[in-house]
Amino acid sequence: MAKSVSTIRDIARILGISKSTVSRALNNHYDVNAETARKVQELAAQLDYHPNLLAQHLKQQRTNTIGVVIPETVNRFFAKAVGGIQEVANRAGYNVMICQSNETLDLERNNLKTLMASKVDGLLISVSRETNQYDHLQYPIDKEVPLVFFDRIVEELAASQVYTNNYDICFEGTEHLLSQGCKRIAFVAGPQNLYNSRNRLNGYLDALKKNNIAISESLIVYTNYTINEVESYTRALFNLRERPDGVFAINDMAAIEMMHILKKRGLNIPKDVAVLGFNNETIGRLIEPTLSSIDHPASDMGAAAAEILLKQIHKDEIVQEKRLIKSRLVIRESSNRIA
Amino acid sequence: MAKSVSTIRDIARILGISKSTVSRALNNHYDVNAETARKVQELAAQLDYHPNLLAQHLKQQRTNTIGVVIPETVNRFFAKAVGGIQEVANRAGYNVMICQSNETLDLERNNLKTLMASKVDGLLISVSRETNQYDHLQYPIDKEVPLVFFDRIVEELAASQVYTNNYDICFEGTEHLLSQGCKRIAFVAGPQNLYNSRNRLNGYLDALKKNNIAISESLIVYTNYTINEVESYTRALFNLRERPDGVFAINDMAAIEMMHILKKRGLNIPKDVAVLGFNNETIGRLIEPTLSSIDHPASDMGAAAAEILLKQIHKDEIVQEKRLIKSRLVIRESSNRIA
DNA sequence: ATCCGTCCCGGGAACCTTCCCGAAAATCCT
DNA sequence: AGGATTTTCGGGAAGGTTCCCGGGACGGAT
Secondary structure, three states: OOOOOOOHHHHHHHHOOOHHHHHHHHOOOOOOOHHHHHHHHHHHHHOOOOOOHHHHHHHHOOOOEEEEEEOOOOOHHHHHHHHHHHHHHHHOOOEEEEEEOOOOHHHHHHHHHHHHHOOOOEEEEOOOOOOOOOHHHHHHHHOOOOEEEEOOOOOOOOOEEEEOOHHHHHHHHHHHHHHOOOOOEEEEEOOOOOHHHHHHHHHHHHHHHHOOOOOOHHHEEEOOOOHHHHHHHHHHHHOOOOOOOEEEOOOHHHHHHHHHHHHHOOOOOOOOOEEEOOEOOHHHHOOOOOOEEEEOOHHHHHHHHHHHHHHHHHHOOOOOOEEEOOOEEEOOHHHOOOO | OOOOOOOHHHHHHHHOOOHHHHHHHHOOOOOOOHHHHHHHHHHHHHOOOOOOHHHHHHHHOOOOEEEEEEOOOOOHHHHHHHHHHHHHHHHOOOEEEEEEOOOOHHHHHHHHHHHHHOOOOEEEEOOOOOOOOOHHHHHHHHOOOOEEEEOOOOOOOOOEEEEOOHHHHHHHHHHHHHHOOOOOEEEEEOOOOOHHHHHHHHHHHHHHHHOOOOOOHHHEEEOOOOHHHHHHHHHHHHOOOOOOOEEEOOOHHHHHHHHHHHHHOOOOOOOOOEEEOOEOOHHHHOOOOOOEEEEOOHHHHHHHHHHHHHHHHHHOOOOOOEEEOOOEEEOOHHHOOOO
């Protein structure tokens, strides 16, 4: 087991004073003689004393820690969001405890439970793709632990949220494809229990409706964010009697893999098929043709969520706040048939 | 502040028994009547009691938590490694606390300090690119807190490590490029204070020596893993009087960006320049030409590190263990001039 | 000399849990 | 029945910290 680490009472014993005095000296409280304070601090440095955070937090009933639950860090969106969160949290002197749900409801439940049991001061959550029950999310709300949803929000719950304009941007993206002369636009949609996914799909559907384009269920793919399925649904889509002439994909990797498959089939992009991705990854600028996409500001969303959370923690009262961080359409070659 | 959460003494008070009994009942200790145990557990469920982990850990002098310090989660290698770590840790009932150093020594120090102060049971570390002092890493070793380095190891310290065959694989990669007829192979090297980077460079250098190829300093680029610099050093390399006819890049994204730039310059890959990346990202299969790379098993390394760490934690004695997880060369089109 | 105010400091409770030990109650044995 | 043993439970310390409160020392004022 770990070697003994020095505690406040070791210092007290050695110096022949009480632990109260040592505590005061270390937290440079006023009620202590300058000389003894100096001696305490010297000895503390010498023994490289560090306060036991468990004890400190237990006593203070605060942990200076915020808990984060995300689906996966291998998902670049969330990796970047975590970056934004850490930035803001660290600057405010808070630690961040990151948990991954691996896109499962079970792990999300577990993560939330241990974060609550660890007495984090607040929670930042982006739900898993499986999440269709909300009791575990209601729990911190009931206990009045500040909670902010970001990106993958749950509309039904009374908590703050940082979200993006999924509906509008997908409407805009779809209209963009239409403006390029696409008549049969395929849409690769996410899991429909996610509020985001539903909004995105609706944006697409309403754009078609507004432009009097018939909606075809066969052009809509419901996917699970796993990349393995790209090949199979691409085949299905492009074996249709009338194949798509445009694709709005759920993310850039799916878009890129589709383009790869389509090129092999001898289709030209964007002439035969215009492609629009989602997330605006760096790689999009480096492939051929360059990929049009939706810039989805991950780091900003994480930072905003952390700011709202910290405000709530410090205010000591919970006011629901909803902050919109806009995504925007980035047009490159893969969807540009006119230039 | 958070609404009061029920504690063990609430249960005791309501049932009119002592907290000791409640504690025993909840941990189904033998020393308790079946009937009272049932009553306690019922009430606990009803009040949805969860033990306060701070208090529990303080008392038990163990936290069932392992601390992880990595440079960045946006680096896909580390994101995947964290996945492997979580997998193993969770299965063993351990929680994982992830900290990012953002590739800075300062944050790495801070992270380590708070993890130690939080009394984690063990540490998993991959050092930042700035790390050239080791006092903060020596500290947990002195305190006999189990510590395992993975991937970005520090050779000088007496700790277990999970590493890959950097030297051999770079030797092999370089010889592969030579076998394709390359005479002037550029090497994009990482920060030389990292043991990994030095080994990789040495593998390259020794492969050249063995094959009697003159080493040219102008073909070696020292980079910092930041992507912005790719353009500038690519220009420098390919404005040389004698330009390279092969490139061994530090990672796939750098390789891809270089290929992008070179193609714009009208160079053919692999005919004019053969390119070899590092990390074997998924994207490598999807671009044109497909990218040769080094498969660097992130998840396996993370999992192995976690296993070794858990073994040390349970053994209660520290035996240094060094585990090699081999990388391997994956040849695709970008370096294949012969097919 | 007495009193008061200031300056320092120590004792002890509290945070919540676990665990040791002793005691009370129940059961068993002869 | 009476003692011995088992079962069940409570008290209290411990883990490390903070913080309230009370008290001692000492200076100056009356």
